[in-house]
Amino acid sequence: MTTSAPTSATTTPRGGVERYDPATIEAKWQERWAADGLYRTADRVPGKENWYALTMFPYTSGDLHVGHWFAMAPSDALVRFRRMQGYNILFPMGFDAFGLPAENAAIKGGLHPQDWTYANIERMRGQLRRMGASFDWDREVITCAPEYYRWTQWWFAQLYRQGLAYRGEALVNWCPSCNTTLANEQVVDGKCERCDTLTEQRMMSQWFFRTTRYAEQLLANEDLDWPEHVKLMQRNWIGRSEGAEVAFALEEPTATGVDEIRVFTTRPDTLFGVTFMVLAPEHPLVRQITTPRRRKAVGEYVQAAARKTEIERQSTEVTKTGVFTGAYCVNRLTGDRVPVWVADYALATYGTGAVMGVPAHDQRDFDFAKQYRLKVKVVIAPYTGKAKARLTEAYVEPGLAVNSGQFDGMPNTEMKTAVAAYLAERGWGGPRVTYRLRDWLISRQRYWGAPIPIVHCEEHGAVLVPDDQLPVELPYDVEFRPTGESPLALSEAFVNTTCPECGRPARRETDTMDTFMCSSWYFMRYADARNPIEAFSSAGAEAWLPVDQYTGGSEHATMHLLYARFFYKFARDINMVTGDEPFTRYFSQGQILGPDGRRMSKSRGNVVAPDDQVARWGADCFRAYLMFLGPWEQGGPYDVDGIVGVSRWLNRLWTLVVDPPTRTGGPEGGPLASELRRAAHSTLERVTEDLGRYRMNTMIAALMELTNTLQDARATGEADRAAWDEAVELLLLMLAPSCPHIAEELWTRTGHGQDASRGSVHVQPWPAFDPALAARDVVEIAVQVNGRVRERLELPADADEATARAAAEALPKVAEHTTGHEVVRVIYVPGRLLNIVVR
RNA sequence: GCCGAAGUGGCGGAAUGGCAGACGCGGCGGUCUCAAAAACCGCUGAGGGCAACCUCGUGUGGGUUCGAAUCCCACCUUCGGUACCA
Structure with a gap:
């Protein structure tokens, strides 16, 4: 990758010290990790517990936007953290590749939906790689590939056989612009979710899944480790x-x-x-x-x-x-x-x-x-x-x-x-x-979706296509005319077939399936993504399902997340999987907004392109800034000016490690040494806890503080070499989840990891936290009189109340407010404050 | 209307019963430089005071508590979900 480096970074080398150049090191390590197969997943690794982490796969719109980065980069950081904690991780990626926009693009621009989609996938793969995320690409899933939708059709067949798929006359939401039916969830304010056209009601013959049969089970979501508001939304939706x-x-x-x-x-x-x-x-x-x-x-x-x-x-x-x-x-x-x-x-x-x-x-x-x-x-x-x-x-x-x-x-x-x-x-x-929940209407009168594997025979009615004849493949050569019937209906070669029951001429079903069908089971396919004879093997399912940690936006609360739960319960009922729920834990990140605080959109001109940010600041910096912005679950406006702070931090950190203090001959175990050590270990405590609670913003802040402490130590000069090295090593290990490239580069430069597959910072064990090293022996407490802070006081951390009180009362400013008054009560919170209540 | 989340410096935010404003942006001043940029150092909630300091301050009003951004009650605003669901 040859992107222009930040204008300032390379122009003036400071005193001969090599400057931080993200473009070079990021490209280098991405290549190296891929070549070493660092993130390839084995189903079992002796002595390691499996952990399936998943972030929602993107729709193949053509470009990764900031929202994708905001969802995926912190997810990757959590995965790297878990990996260092000793888990055997599955962290796959793929593409949600069927859907209307491809077809609309075809009608408008003359590009075939398939070509449009695969070109987009190619582009997005590159963007995802530059994120430096630890995805296992060997398990990539593309929902519009026949090897995948074959099994989507297979699921339809299973549901049909169990009486959960049926054809019914129903009043449906119809979008006159897209010329197709929509699920209730896809109608927003009476308008089509995709194109904003007012929808109408029509009576049509359609395919449905009996989601209502699982209503009671879907309602029982109280015990899931999910955000409460998402669970509540689902319960209200089921109504x-x-x-x-x-x-x-x-x-x-x-x-x-x-x-x-x-x-x-x-x-x-x-x-x-x-x-x-x-x-x-x-x-x-x-x-x-x-x-x-x-x-x-x-x-x-x-x-x-x-x-x-x-x-x-x-x-x-x-x-x-x-x-x-x-x-x-x-x-x-x-x-x-x-x-x-x-x-x-x-x-x-x-x-x-x-x-x-x-x-x-x-x-x-x-x-x-x-x-x-x-x-x-x-x-x-x-x-x-x-x-x-x-x-x-x-x-x-x-x-x-x-x-x-x-x-x-x-x-x-x-x-x-x-x-x-x-x-x-x-x-x-x-x-x-x-x-309130209705059965799920899955018919779409569109081309770019998985064909419903049904044949209509004069004598036998609707007949399922036998499993061994799947997939029912989409013909490439079709005409795209928005007629209200699927373009498939105009394809003689597709429509004309024979009845699987009697062999006489019959017509294929021309409706395709709602794309939510594809995304309802993709997480199961990842467990065994290359299996040519089954949707996935029971061994794969046992190794990985259910998903331990799912992350993605809560806009999917009542659609994808509900359908996926429906599918998983069905999969359980036909003995494909164990457990009742697909996603043990689910975290929903907030939405990233434009710098003006409104939803990013081209028409508002407030779109921030991730590629530009990466080119200017580097992927590590962009990742860290997205985490640093604020609480992950909240999201918020993307301030283009703020990222410079993170960039400065990484530059300082780089210089600190590449150009360590020259006078590290301070006395072993001196006060500075113990202060450095204490800072490093208390940072470890904070970072470990923050990562465990998805608090990426304070995690980055803690790393910045430790960097500042190191910088101060260098400025004063007298750092103990061992304490310095220990602090730097800890800092790099803690940096690895959020900023994987710079952490790796500095890790090798500090004498670690010559052989990347074993020595990579990303395969190091997460350091153990020692409370004794993080503890201070002298603490400053606030001295209050009647709840107002009047003075501060340094005390040994283990000072008892009598000691603290005596020391406090000896302070002139405290005496000023207490003399002439009767002390009614004294509250002492060790390490925090002493409050003297007087009358 | 109903359900949910959130309101803290100029800005993003931190602190979830114990020193409000960590960390960062922006701003001001300084060091280095012929100069600028970068980098580094210091200051930066408001008001008052020469100062040490004092007072006020977390959407609004009340309450609980030695102590409240944090807990309770009422209200206001913003954002999300949902909307004739019988």
Whole structure:
């Protein structure tokens, strides 16, 4: 690599001392480590415990951005630390390579998605190498490679065989610009996550995975060593609700013999207060029960609702709309005749798609009732006082049942279970749990994804492609026209095939799989990435799974991280892996922002290019600066001016080691020697602890402090040679995780590691911390009077309270504030302070 | 609206019941230099004082405590998630 060195660094050699030149040493060591296979992973190493560390693989967008560095560089530092602690490490890297942008680039620029993707991978590999991270490239995974997606298809087949993959007609989110369906998670504010176009609702035949079957297991995430807010996000996303299902009798059964409307409610205690029913516009019963006279109005309403986008639906929040179907049903508990309405505040995709209207005790129902002058019936009264005769809003607080037949007088919290049980007894419904989580829609009408391994046969319907015929390969030669059908549908060579059951002509499924499918199991493939006959071997799984430490952004909390958990539980159920969870520990780093404190984007012109930073300052410096910026979990603005501080530090450190003090003839074990030694060992304590708690910023600060101490020692001259060498050696070992190149270079220059595979600083054991060496024997404590600091005092570290108090009281400034007052109390915190409380 | 995280010098941040501002940026002054850059040294929360020192100060208001940035209550602001989920 030939990048221009910092303008200042090479121009003026200082007194003949060689200057720190990151470009040269970084290129040298990257080559050397690769040649020595320093980071190649064996499944087992005698005497070492395995540790699987993973950082989320990048999408093949073409360039590594600062966010990738911010995620990966500290992850690499943690890995290097663990490696030095004696673990056998798996730290792989790969590429999330399927997805829409490649295809959009193809439509726009005439580049084939595959060529676009592989060119990007080539580029990104180089950028990742220059990071100096200790990835094991021998296990690289590329999700768009047939050797990989063969197994993605295999997973589909497994799920299909277990009844967890199914085809269903469903109302789906449709992006008119991308011409494809989107998962709920990919719709942001009613807009397509990728292109910001308003999405629509369409009814289509799609492939789904039954994620809801695992809802309860996915919900149980409390014990994971993950950030609490991420676990909470997942729980909210799954959204478990306890309540009851209630069947209302239709007054007139439909032509097809349906005689009930089923609703889900979390408030069975308000069942006596039902005054109307609401069906979602897409509810299958709507057409069937609407009376001839209402048909026109209902038809128009349903059509209008279908045209509405998510945003429009949300903007109607103030006024609820709906139409009466003309039909009635019966509340079996009361015998009441209840009108059935259609309204789009009922969601087709939640619960049963129908709602019982209890205006007195639900604000939405109240608003609707007010709008259409429907009856309001109070069935819960406050514990104290009387129910209001005329409500101005729904009463949603707890209370006692009224107007509720045999339940009158019962606290409503009790009544919930009582009514549910009563319903079950009569066969009118019963207790029920519902989740907000929907099944995972995996169909995409796009080319650049793994084809769904299904063949449609006239006689046999949807037939799975046999495992031995996988992969179903993507044809290279296709036309890219955004028609709303996958370009695959236009490829005769792809579509036309034969039925695996009967051998007669059949058509291939042309939908491809959501790319989240590829990333749901990539971490398992790493365990045995080159296996040509299985997704991975059980030996590989035993050696490495589950992942010990996962790092990545929390923007994946409700998608990738949830899907990966689903996949892992499924893998467990088909005996592929052991354990229940894929990621034992997960750490989510914050987001790095532009210098202006806003999200980096080309349109704002606030993008910082990592390549430029590396060229100017070196990879070590850039890595360390990203760690030094602030708490890793917080992220924050990238200040382009601040990095110079880290650069200065590395320069000073370099000079200190390359040009050590000349007068190191100080007395052995003198005061300076013990001070140096103490500083080195207390730094070791801090750095070890900080790394263990992901506190990269204070870890770097501690290393800077030790460097400053060494510099002071050099300035004063009288350093003990042994103490100096020990401190430098410790500093370099502690520097190795964050700044691997300079640490390695200085390590060899201080007489270590001639044979890189054995002598590399990166294979040294992490130094053991000795508390005795880190301890001070004289400490300064604060002396307070009534909580105000009045004086400072030097004391032996083990001084007792009486000694401390006597010394404190002898101080004139303390006496000034205590004489003439009565001492009420004395608080002594050894090593910290002495507080004299007077009256 | 609901859920979550966070508010500390000019700036990024440190300190999670014990000396607020570690470490770094920026600024000011100095050494070296013909000069500049680099490097190095010193100062740098605010107000007052010639000074030693004193007072104030961690979003706002209250509380607990010998002692609160840190714990409790109420509120304000910013950022993230979610949003008619019955």
